[in-house]
Amino acid sequence: MSDASYLSLEKLTLAYGDSVAVANLDLNIRKGELIALLGPSGCGKTTTMRAIAGLLAVKSGHVRLDGADITRVPANKRAVGLMFQSYALFPHLSVYENVAFGLKLKGMRGPELETKVESGLKSVGLSTFANRKPAELSGGQQQRVALARSMVMEPKVLLLDEPLSNLDARLRLEMRTELQRVQKETGVTMIFVTHDQAEALALADRIVVMKSGKIEQIGSPEDIYNRPTSSFVADFVGFENIFPLENGKMKTSAGLIDLSGKPPSAAGLAWRPRMVTLGTGPFQGTVRGTSFAGDSREYLLDSSFGPIKAEVEASQPAHALGDALAFDLPAEKAAPLSRFV
Amino acid sequence: MTLRSLFIPITLLLVIAFLIGPFLIIVAASFSAGETLAFPPQGFSLRWIAKVFTVESFRASFGMSLFLAIGGTAAALILGIPASYALSRYKLPGAEIVRTIVSAPIIVPGIIVGLALLRYIVVPFQVGITLALFLAHTALVLPYAVRVVSASLDNLRSDIEEAAVLLGSSRLGAFFRVVMPNIRGGIMSAFILGFVTSFNQVPVSLFLSGPGVRTLPVDMIAYMEIVFDPSVAALSSLLAFLSIGIVFIAERFLGFSRYV
Numbered sequence: 001m002s003d004a005s006y007l008s009l010e011k012l013t014l015a016y017g018d019s020v021a022v023a024n025l026d027l028n029i030r031k032g033e034l035i036a037l038l039g040p041s042g043c044g045k046t047t048t049m050r051a052i053a054g055l056l057a058v059k060s061g062h063v064r065l066d067g068a069d070i071t072r073v074p075a076n077k078r079a080v081g082l083m084f085q086s087y088a089l090f091p092h093l094s095v096y097e098n099v100a101f102g103l104k105l106k107g108m109r110g111p112e113l114e115t116k117v118e119s120g121l122k123s124v125g126l127s128t129f130a131n132r133k134p135a136e137l138s139g140g141q142q143q144r145v146a147l148a149r150s151m152v153m154e155p156k157v158l159l160l161d162e163p164l165s166n167l168d169a170r171l172r173l174e175m176r177t178e179l180q181r182v183q184k185e186t187g188v189t190m191i192f193v194t195h196d197q198a199e200a201l202a203l204a205d206r207i208v209v210m211k212s213g214k215i216e217q218i219g220s221p222e223d224i225y226n227r228p229t230s231s232f233v234a235d236f237v238g239f240e241n242i243f244p245l246e247n248g249k250m251k252t253s254a255g256l257i258d259l260s261g262k263p264p265s266a267a268g269l270a271w272r273p274r275m276v277t278l279g280t281g282p283f284q285g286t287v288r289g290t291s292f293a294g295d296s297r298e299y300l301l302d303s304s305f306g307p308i309k310a311e312v313e314a315s316q317p318a319h320a321l322g323d324a325l326a327f328d329l330p331a332e333k334a335a336p337l338s339r340f341v
Numbered sequence: 342m343t344l345r346s347l348f349i350p351i352t353l354l355l356v357i358a359f360l361i362g363p364f365l366i367i368v369a370a371s372f373s374a375g376e377t378l379a380f381p382p383q384g385f386s387l388r389w390i391a392k393v394f395t396v397e398s399f400r401a402s403f404g405m406s407l408f409l410a411i412g413g414t415a416a417a418l419i420l421g422i423p424a425s426y427a428l429s430r431y432k433l434p435g436a437e438i439v440r441t442i443v444s445a446p447i448i449v450p451g452i453i454v455g456l457a458l459l460r461y462i463v464v465p466f467q468v469g470i471t472l473a474l475f476l477a478h479t480a481l482v483l484p485y486a487v488r489v490v491s492a493s494l495d496n497l498r499s500d501i502e503e504a505a506v507l508l509g510s511s512r513l514g515a516f517f518r519v520v521m522p523n524i525r526g527g528i529m530s531a532f533i534l535g536f537v538t539s540f541n542q543v544p545v546s547l548f549l550s551g552p553g554v555r556t557l558p559v560d561m562i563a564y565m566e567i568v569f570d571p572s573v574a575a576l577s578s579l580l581a582f583l584s585i586g587i588v589f590i591a592e593r594f595l596g597f598s599r600y601v
């Protein structure tokens with residue numbers, strides 16, 4: 001086992017009956033890494049997590065963890081923790097008993113058990129809630145119990161399925177910090193699922209972008225944000241002007257168009273609204289929509305080759321609906337895409 | 342007040358009188374001092390209530406009914422809990438059909454079930470009466486057990502079982518550790534409902550009686566055919582109060598009516 005593959009998925013294929021949900025997935029994760037699985041709903045994130053946890057049988061391929069092939073190891077023997085989207089606390093047990101559940105199954109008893117449960121509860125700030133039932137806690141508190149319940153087991157990998165999606169905005173930020181802190185303190189390898197790119201960018205060491213059961217791109221948050229390699233990822237992280245390239249020209253509904261500057265050799269180019277030059281340039285557009293966002297102003301332009309989104313500093317003079325404007329899509333600023341889908 | 346506005350309260354009173362009236366008459370008759378079952382009662386005494394406890398056959402048939410109600414219901418739960426679990430947790434093909442078949446005895450009149458059991462099981466296979474009664478009561482209670490237990494399983498999230506497994510429990514262990522404790526109320530309710538249903542069951546048991554083997558309600562009918570004194574009324578009252586007591590306690594501690 002090399003350091004770069006503490007947890008590895010090799011040619012992993014997962015299916016529900018005959019319908020394949022995840023196909024030929026390869027992924028290597030380092031020990032102690034915080035990975036975000038990012039992708040739209042239905043792309044196979046939950047399915048992948050369930051297979052790593054052992055709750056879903058693997059159709060073909062392998063799962064390796066800490067040097068051992070665990071593809072056929074049952075879920076209760078894997079030392080993989082999973083925090084469910086619904087928390088899945090045991091309603092008949094107190095907070096204390098919920099956290100003690102797995103430890104007791106390991107045969108832990110007496111003062112050792114007590115110390116361990118209490119420190120688990122303390123680490124999520126719930127010591128005073130030990131005797132409450134889950135139903136008597138807020139959503140955020142329930143989630144902390146679920147986190148403590150998984151963490152006291154000292155799992156080799158902790159999986160979190162959309163851990164922040166059921167929380168309101170303020171709690172979400174709090175929980176985000178909390179997860180980061182727990183991860184740094186314990187050094188546990190963590191994979192969390194999200195469909196929110198901002199969440200993935202803020203938390204993860206590395207982001208795995210998935211689409212229809214396949215990995216679309218793996219990279220650091222900077223890579224994903226600044227250097228998407230496919231039109232799908234570009235679109236997902238907010239590049240709103242995306243065009244394929246053909247013979248160094250931009251392919252549009254109005255035919256092939258010459259760009260100002262020399263385009264790189266790529267399958268396509270993508271510009272964030274902020275990368276569009278407004279006021280000068282070889283192209284002409286008409287303002288069809290404008291929206292003010294405090295620091296900046298966004299324009300939706302109609303051009304001969306389709307709609308263009310542009311964003312400029314709010315301090316610039318505003319344009320009105322119907323104004324004709326020159327604009328440019330500078331080739332040197334664009335993110336080159338190696339795959340266009 | 343117009344006649345119109347009185348219509349609903351009067352209807353309501355009539356319905357209540359119709360439902361509770363016979364019961365009140367029987368209770369009153371059991372305290373009669375007279376020799377025959379009559380209403381209004383003649384005088385007041387506890388002699389018929391006392392007599393119930395001295396009738397030998399009542400004691401034997403009470404024991405039989407108690408055995409059937411407890412044993413039959415327990416057997417129905419032992420079959421019904423796994424069945425309900427499978428029906429609610431696995432999207433089995435034909436699950437709806439199974440559910441319907443299992444619930445059928447609630448719909449099919451008991452007299453038909455009794456006759457069919459006698460004609461096609463007891464006689465051809467020479468099954469003993471006690472065993473036949475036990476099987477019949479188990480079958481009768483099973484639909485109630487499945488219905489009530491299913492209702493409480495449907496209210497329980499299934500991901501807690503997976504959570505238990507990931508914390509080191511086996512699948513079976515997860516069932517006993519996190520499913521059973523959370524459907525305990527449903528199981529207790531099913532037990533009580535099954536007990537009362539079995540205990541008060543007449544039509545099926547009517548076909549299944551032999552020398553010295555009878556359930557209490559059937560024995561009461563037989564007794565009445567020979568002796569027409571108020572002791573049957575007294576016994577009925579005692580049983581009714583027993584049932585009411587059980588259901589009252591169940592409602593009080595389990596919220597029984599949620600499941601039924």
Ligand SMILES: Nc1ncnc2c1ncn2[C@@H]1O[C@H](COP(=O)(O)OP(=O)(O)O)[C@@H](O)[C@H]1O
Nearest residue numbers: 016019021039040041042043044045046047048
């Ligand atoms: N229990 C299931 N049975 C059949 N198909 C399923 C089941 N769960 C998920 N799927 C399908 O598998 C695909 C991936 O689902 P999922 O992993 O839940 O996506 P995500 O978590 O990324 O939203 C989807 O097309 C979904 O419809």
Ligand SMILES: [Mg+2]
Nearest residue numbers: 042045046047
């Ligand atoms: Mg999901």
